[in-house]
Amino acid sequence: MHHEFIDLFNAPASNSFLTKEQLNEPEAFYPLKVFVCDQCFLVQVDEYKKSDAIFDSNYVYFSSYSTSWLAHAKSYTEMIRRRFGLTEQSLAVEIASNDGYLLQYFVQDGIPVLGIEPTQNTAEAARQKGVETITEFFGTDLAHKLVKKGTKADLLLGNNVLAHVPDIVDFVAGMKIILKPDGIITMEFPHLLQLVENNQFDTIYHEHFSYLSLHTVSKIFAASGLVIFDVEELPTHGGSLRIFAKHKENTSLSVSDSVNKLTIKETHAGITNIRYYTDFQKKALKVKLELLGFLIQAKVEGKKVTAYGAAAKGNTLLNYCGVKADMIDFVVDANPHKQEKFLPGSHIPVVNEKELKEYRPEYVLILPWNIKDEIVKQLEYIKEWGSNFVVFIPELRII
Numbered sequence: 001m002h003h004e005f006i007d008l009f010n011a012p013a014s015n016s017f018l019t020k021e022q023l024n025e026p027e028a029f030y031p032l033k034v035f036v037c038d039q040c041f042l043v044q045v046d047e048y049k050k051s052d053a054i055f056d057s058n059y060v061y062f063s064s065y066s067t068s069w070l071a072h073a074k075s076y077t078e079m080i081r082r083r084f085g086l087t088e089q090s091l092a093v094e095i096a097s098n099d100g101y102l103l104q105y106f107v108q109d110g111i112p113v114l115g116i117e118p119t120q121n122t123a124e125a126a127r128q129k130g131v132e133t134i135t136e137f138f139g140t141d142l143a144h145k146l147v148k149k150g151t152k153a154d155l156l157l158g159n160n161v162l163a164h165v166p167d168i169v170d171f172v173a174g175m176k177i178i179l180k181p182d183g184i185i186t187m188e189f190p191h192l193l194q195l196v197e198n199n200q201f202d203t204i205y206h207e208h209f210s211y212l213s214l215h216t217v218s219k220i221f222a223a224s225g226l227v228i229f230d231v232e233e234l235p236t237h238g239g240s241l242r243i244f245a246k247h248k249e250n251t252s253l254s255v256s257d258s259v260n261k262l263t264i265k266e267t268h269a270g271i272t273n274i275r276y277y278t279d280f281q282k283k284a285l286k287v288k289l290e291l292l293g294f295l296i297q298a299k300v301e302g303k304k305v306t307a308y309g310a311a312a313k314g315n316t317l318l319n320y321c322g323v324k325a326d327m328i329d330f331v332v333d334a335n336p337h338k339q340e341k342f343l344p345g346s347h348i349p350v351v352n353e354k355e356l357k358e359y360r361p362e363y364v365l366i367l368p369w370n371i372k373d374e375i376v377k378q379l380e381y382i383k384e385w386g387s388n389f390v391v392f393i394p395e396l397r398i399i
Helices: 067-084 103-108 120-128 140-148 168-178 192-197 214-223 257-269 280-300 312-321 353-359 369-378 380-385
Strands: 002-011 030-037 043-045 092-095 113-116 153-159 179-190 226-234 240-247 305-308 363-366 388-391
Touching: 002 280, 002 312, 067 103, 067 153, 067 179, 067 369, 092 103, 103 113, 140 168, 153 168, 168 179, 168 214, 168 226, 179 192, 192 257, 214 226, 214 240, 214 257, 226 257, 280 305, 280 312, 305 353, 363 369, 369 380, 369 388
Parallel strands: 092 113, 092 153, 153 179, 305 363, 363 388
Antiparallel strands: 002 030, 030 043, 179 240, 226 240
16 A cells, blocks of 8 residues: 655656757656555655656766765775775676766776666766776666676675666566675665655655665565665765675675664654654645745845756756746756756756856855755855855755
8 A cells, every 4th residue: 555755746857958949849747746655665756757768868967077976986996895805806787887987996996897877878978987888777687688698796786776766676686686696785875764854855856766765675675585784874865875785695794783773773763654754745845935935035135046056856846846947047067968958847047157156146056955065165256255055955044
């Protein structure tokens, strides 16, 4: 039985940026309604927009444009190499390897890699970094094909992909197939507990099919004969989990106490009680009213308002709140693949940072609040003309 978790109404796909010509064409909007299962507590969006339509050759998310994310990836490769003794004889396979942002560090260390990335343009960027990449969606079919060719992973990893797959059961079953008997899986994904506790409703969009807890992921992995033997809580993306998994048959690694501790923490928070999920709509409405009130007041006072970071989460926020280009003048983004395009739904133009310096707005809304500190440091110069940063998650705050 499924209960409604939140309804963000109709929205376009969050990374479906528009060209100037497309502004005069009809735009596809899809219901963005999320449900929770009262048996396994998997939180999942209705699949109205298919994954092959979202992750196509025009996909604009390139991981390498965030310096903090690159640093996170490099730190991970150093840690995992030391902890599990990866060598020139090992194979590291990353699912949703994007533009090679992470595997490039293994390549630099002489460790063989394979990237699996369905979007052609990001995969090509990875190949230019020397990262061997195949452009396909991962699941049991691809896993069987790779194993037939003799490809099996010593390390199988995926960052922010587990939430992006419409058939999470087939995806995890595929990981079981391609993993060597003594191989290790690591997966990172935003933690449902943080989403609820910190009102991160803007991380809900069509590309994110699932919203995950350790409780639910453990059940899905166990059903495929995989065991989570360690878990870390990370600050990335507003609070994520990094799980470590192995074959159930692999007895060389014992289950860390961290798994039990986090399971207890989730249970105490109420994650296995359906009542935990019932008030989330009210929290989102509070943010909507704060954002609209702020923008209206700023416009009444004749203040110039811009934004920074054309992130998917920002598009969820703006479309749920009904904000258009008459309320926010433009959004700055470092990714040239997004510049000179327009945000889906709101049609706010995306520009280069030099526009910000010339325009000198009174307010800069930080849409990707998860890298707020990086952005504040990068744009420190806006203080020269008395401008302020503003964030709205978990609530309105002027910096």
